[in-house]
Amino acid sequence: MCCISFGSSHIVSASRNAIASCFTSTNVHPYRLTYCTAGLMFHATSPLPYGGSKQSPGYSEFLLADNSNNQLLDFLVSSAMKSFWKFRGPTALNFLVESVNRVLELQGSGEKD
Numbered sequence: 001m002c003c004i005s006f007g008s009s010h011i012v013s014a015s016r017n018a019i020a021s022c023f024t025s026t027n028v029h030p031y032r033l034t035y036c037t038a039g040l041m042f043h044a045t046s047p048l049p050y051g052g053s054k055q056s057p058g059y060s061e062f063l064l065a066d067n068s069n070n071q072l073l074d075f076l077v078s079s080a081m082k083s084f085w086k087f088r089g090p091t092a093l094n095f096l097v098e099s100v101n102r103v104l105e106l107q108g109s110g111e112k113d
Helices: 008-024 030-041 069-087 091-108
Strands: none
Touching: 008 030, 008 069, 008 091, 030 069, 030 091, 069 091
């Protein structure tokens, strides 16, 4: 049996590129949609690694650093992958997918610019 193995950095890169491609296919600058996605995800009630206690939310790791928009998208995707391996479950990955799809849906219906 042949098994093709992809490293986690390749998976993160391919996933980030897929999301960026979806965002680019809209009528607005893709950075706006990245920020909208982060806005949906960065809440105390969100699953780790995006939410958490008010004293130490998971996203504070990103907010404490001086990061760009590209790094924000990398953070959203890489954090979901790290959470998948750390907690052995797809909760963060599913939340990322749901959030990206929600932003695309809102943008498509004219509710997000």
